[in-house]
Every structure is written in C-alpha cells, then in structure tokens.
Amino acid sequence: MPPAITDPSTPLTASADPTAPPVIESPEGARVTIGGRQYDWFRGNSYLGLQAHPDVLRAACEATLRYGLKLRDHRRVGCHPCVLEWERAANSFFDCEAAVLLGSGYAGGAVMAAALGDDFDVAFVDEQSHANVWDGLAAAGVRVISFPHRDPAGLAAVLSTDLGARQRPLVVSDGIFPITGALAPVPDYEAVLQPYDGALLCLDDAHAYGVLGRTGAAHRTTSV
Numbered sequence: 001m002p003p004a005i006t007d008p009s010t011p012l013t014a015s016a017d018p019t020a021p022p023v024i025e026s027p028e029g030a031r032v033t034i035g036g037r038q039y040d041w042f043r044g045n046s047y048l049g050l051q052a053h054p055d056v057l058r059a060a061c062e063a064t065l066r067y068g069l070k071l072r073d074h075r076r077v078g079c080h081p082c083v084l085e086w087e088r089a090a091n092s093f094f095d096c097e098a099a100v101l102l103g104s105g106y107a108g109g110a111v112m113a114a115a116l117g118d119d120f121d122v123a124f125v126d127e128q129s130h131a132n133v134w135d136g137l138a139a140a141g142v143r144v145i146s147f148p149h150r151d152p153a154g155l156a157a158v159l160s161t162d163l164g165a166r167q168r169p170l171v172v173s174d175g176i177f178p179i180t181g182a183l184a185p186v187p188d189y190e191a192v193l194q195p196y197d198g199a200l201l202c203l204d205d206a207h208a209y210g211v212l213g214r215t216g217a218a219h220r221t222t223s224v
C-alpha cells in the first residue's frame, strides 16, 4: 500500500478559489487521491467504505449492463427488480414494517416530513441534527422548534412551553452525531414522550447502521 501523505502544509487543491471542493480522483475510502497524491481521508459519506468494495462495484456494473443507468425508480411508472430486492433485504435486516430506497440520504428529511404528513403537529429537533432534517421540515412548512443538543430535560422544557393542548409532537435527532460520534439519549427521550399521546420519535441513523447494535441494525436492535 502506498504511504499516506499527511503533511498539513500541503494544499488539498491547486485551485485559486479557496472555497472550491477538493477534486477526488479515486474511489472514496480511508485514503483518496487528490492532485495525483494520496491523502488520509476523514470526511466524505462512504460511511462503511462500501462505495469502493469490489463486490458492490461488480454487482453495480452487472446491474448497469442489465438495466441501464438509473439512480432511482418512480414507482408509478415502473421499477427494476434490483430496487425491490434491495428494499426486501433492508426490510429484513432492519426488521421493520417497510423499507424505501431513496436517491440520497439528504432526501430523508423531506421524505420523512411528507410521509408523516398529518401524524404530528409540531416538530422538535435536536439543535445539532443534520441539515436534511431542517431543510426537509422547512420545505414541508412544518412548525419546528429546536431543543438543546442531547438534552432530555431541555426537550421536556420546550415540549411543555411550545406544544398546545392535544397537539402531537414529532421529535427528531441523529441516532449518532456525525462530527462527535455521540449517541442520542434515546431511552430518555422515550421516557420524556411517555405522557404525550400520539408522540413520534424519529432517528436519522445514517451514522449508526452498520455500527450500532449486535447486527448493525442500529436503533432497530437497541432501545427503540
């Protein structure tokens, strides 16, 4: 394996524009190639390193040759069997009611807001939750209140001041926060929500699946 170059004085990009993103010339993994040089890579979103796994690449090539290029399927128009196969596998892995494959994790917040529709009245979001949650709920025109990071008492306080009588809360948090690796105090949130009829707790487990729980099914196998 080639040695990593980690000299912090080496600029990641030769671009004159300091806001330009580094151009990555290799699959994303623990190391990437930028400007022809190898770097240790602590960012990106290939969380389990599967984007460059040989089995995944081989299967993706075979599926592309067979079905053509398509990032997502429109269910009413028609859908390829590999999408249904993926959803069945996810369904069984997470032992849940149903799984839906989306084109990106970023779409998650908007899809959650649309799917839950009228099932809640006010959304309470951990102040450090990922942008997809804020953007998705804002686009849906939902009333959103933030609560202090990983703080069940803070959540209880905003629930008592910002939720009207007979209103149902939706509480949203990352299951594991990407920057710090901190876990959401899920059992404590469940206890706080106990008195609220119809309360919903929704976790973005983008950083928890494959990592948390005996099988890697994240909060589906722990306390939720």
Ligand SMILES: Cc1ncc(COP(=O)(O)O)c(C=O)c1O
Binding pocket: 045, 104, 105, 106, 107, 108, 130, 132, 174, 178, 204, 206, 207
């Ligand atoms: C907690 C969390 N949710 C969702 C996303 C969005 O996922 P994607 O990059 O696949 O769109 C990210 C990515 O940074 C994330 O950290």
